[in-house]
Amino acid sequence: MKEIIKITMSLTAICVAAALILGAVFAKTEHARKDIEEKMQQETIQSLLGFGPGKKIPESLKIYAVYRYVVNSPKGTVLGYVIPLKDKGFSLILVDLEGKPVQVLPIKADATAIADRGQRDAVVNELVGKGSKATYAETFYVAEEGGKRLGYVVPGVTQGFKTFINLMVSLNPDFTLTGIEIVRSEEDPGLGDEIKKDFFKNQFDGKSLESIKTLKVVKEPLPSDYYLALEPEKAKKQGIKPEELAQIKEKHLKDDIYALTGATISSRAVTDGVKNTVRKFVYRLGILTDALKQEKVPAAFLGEV
Amino acid sequence: MNRNLTLLWNGLIPENPIFRLALSLCPAVAVTTSIENGLLLGIAVIFVQVLSSCTVAIFRPFIHPRIRIPAYVIVIALWVSVIDMILPVFSPEAYKKVELFVKLIVVFAIIISRLELFASKEPLVPSFFDGLGMGIGFTFGLVLTGAIREFFGAGQLLGYDILGFKPLLVMILPAGGFFVIGFIMAAFNWIEYKLTGKIPASGGGH
Numbered sequence: 001m002k003e004i005i006k007i008t009m010s011l012t013a014i015c016v017a018a019a020l021i022l023g024a025v026f027a028k029t030e031h032a033r034k035d036i037e038e039k040m041q042q043e044t045i046q047s048l049l050g051f052g053p054g055k056k057i058p059e060s061l062k063i064y065a066v067y068r069y070v071v072n073s074p075k076g077t078v079l080g081y082v083i084p085l086k087d088k089g090f091s092l093i094l095v096d097l098e099g100k101p102v103q104v105l106p107i108k109a110d111a112t113a114i115a116d117r118g119q120r121d122a123v124v125n126e127l128v129g130k131g132s133k134a135t136y137a138e139t140f141y142v143a144e145e146g147g148k149r150l151g152y153v154v155p156g157v158t159q160g161f162k163t164f165i166n167l168m169v170s171l172n173p174d175f176t177l178t179g180i181e182i183v184r185s186e187e188d189p190g191l192g193d194e195i196k197k198d199f200f201k202n203q204f205d206g207k208s209l210e211s212i213k214t215l216k217v218v219k220e221p222l223p224s225d226y227y228l229a230l231e232p233e234k235a236k237k238q239g240i241k242p243e244e245l246a247q248i249k250e251k252h253l254k255d256d257i258y259a260l261t262g263a264t265i266s267s268r269a270v271t272d273g274v275k276n277t278v279r280k281f282v283y284r285l286g287i288l289t290d291a292l293k294q295e296k297v298p299a300a301f302l303g304e305v
Numbered sequence: 306m307n308r309n310l311t312l313l314w315n316g317l318i319p320e321n322p323i324f325r326l327a328l329s330l331c332p333a334v335a336v337t338t339s340i341e342n343g344l345l346l347g348i349a350v351i352f353v354q355v356l357s358s359c360t361v362a363i364f365r366p367f368i369h370p371r372i373r374i375p376a377y378v379i380v381i382a383l384w385v386s387v388i389d390m391i392l393p394v395f396s397p398e399a400y401k402k403v404e405l406f407v408k409l410i411v412v413f414a415i416i417i418s419r420l421e422l423f424a425s426k427e428p429l430v431p432s433f434f435d436g437l438g439m440g441i442g443f444t445f446g447l448v449l450t451g452a453i454r455e456f457f458g459a460g461q462l463l464g465y466d467i468l469g470f471k472p473l474l475v476m477i478l479p480a481g482g483f484f485v486i487g488f489i490m491a492a493f494n495w496i497e498y499k500l501t502g503k504i505p506a507s508g509g510g511h
Contacts, residue, residue, distance in 0.1 A: 006369065007369050007371055010367070010368070010369045011369075011372045014376050018379050021387070022383065022387070022390075025387050029390050029393075029394050033393050036397050261474060
């Protein structure tokens with residue numbers, strides 16, 4: 001009896017000590033970790049829009065974040081969008097599932113509060129009132145350069161081989177894909193993990209809205225000239241001119257997505273994810289644009305989306 | 306030879322965790338699709354093994370023998386979690402690559418078996434060198450397996466194209482891992498047989 005108490009005490013002490021160390025490390029690193037995550041996300045967005053190493057970000061580039069919420073109220077489910085306004089303020093616009101605007105609510109909070117997930121959630125929940133619950137869904141980004149619409153960056157999620165794959169797609173104003181990025185995935189290294197390679201991701205470049213709708217994955221080997229066109233750095237080493245690469249890309253523009261060897265499921269997952277993300281985004285953006293027009297919301301980005 | 310050096314050497318070849326002790330074969334098969342993956346996981350294992358061995362060696366008198374296994378698991382989990390939290394702050398790029406593997410280390414048989422067989426009986430300094438030797442031996446095993454699999458399966462080494470085609474795709478599939486590790490194990494046994502003239506005793510594996 002005595003021994004069991006001793007054992008229990010000893011194990012408890014070990015656990016408490018371990019928990020204390022973990023807590024201390026977590027508290028010390030949490031802030032830095034969040035900052036780095038935020039920075040990496042910004043970099044991902046910029047590189048998807050075509051800026052990054054080698055291409056400087058112009059000062060006239062503005063990226064507006066639009067936060068989408070799902071609001072469950074006793075009357076039914078509506079969607080809530082947090083929209084940046086021209087006068088640096090923010091507004092919450094509620095749209096019902098048919099696309100009719102329900103309500104426009106002004107937000108009394110500054111940009112830093114909106115950027116922080118916890119504070120934003122609290123503000124939105126307070127606005128929608130008691131009995132309703134707003135759940136954060138996602139953030140998409142509208143980019144403008146010198147007062148002209150540059151494109152959109154939209155997050156998406158898809159079921160991969162084992163776990164979910166988080167991706168981001170960038171679209172230009174007429175919804176042609178300009179790039180995809182795998183943000184988070186746990187595919188098998190050496191097989192499904194190849195979805196992160198340029199020669200796979202770049203296959204989505206330039207696919208128009210029409211072709212995305214019917215995009216398929218084909219189990220055929222990737223043509224070798226196309227491979228080089230998709231891996232610009234490797235082509236550079238072999239001395240192939242950018243104009244030739246552009247021609248090859250043009251030739252293969254109508255091609256479907258070539259499956260990765262040994263990772264058809266992962267290839268299909270990404271392709272379906274991209275298709276769904278684009279389809280939903282185009283639909284949602286249409287609704288949001290109509291709502292903004294009808295309610296005459298002075299959104300920070302151009303009215304004629 | 307100095308005992309500490311002997312311990313280091315012991316982990317590398319005579320008691321190599323993968324090829325001689327046949328421990329932690331699951332992760333060894335799962336991640337060794339390329340040299341890079343093997344190397345990154347190996348380095349993470351070196352850290353966890355050394356830190357856990359040292360912790361257990363220091364706190365040996367306080368760990369009740371009847372709860373030593375849960376205590377070891379907590380120690381390993383503690384260090385794995387600490388690395389998982391600190392690494393993204395110091396080197397986000399490296400973390401992106403090893404993120405997948407780091408959390409797996411908690412359940413590696415090699416680490417807990419070294420704690421049970423060595424660190425729980427020996428003082429700090431030998432435990433450190435045993436942990437380091439085992440970690441390096443494990444890394445060596447992963448890199449060797451990864452190199453063979455990457456070369457035959459993907460026609461590459463360290464991500465650089467060597468062959469330009471993929472001679473044996475099966476090598477980067479899980480089955481290929483068993484083949485490669487089996488062949489290397491056989492080679493180790495054959496060398497030992499040639500050197501000592503004795504048929505090696507079989508190791509116990511997980």
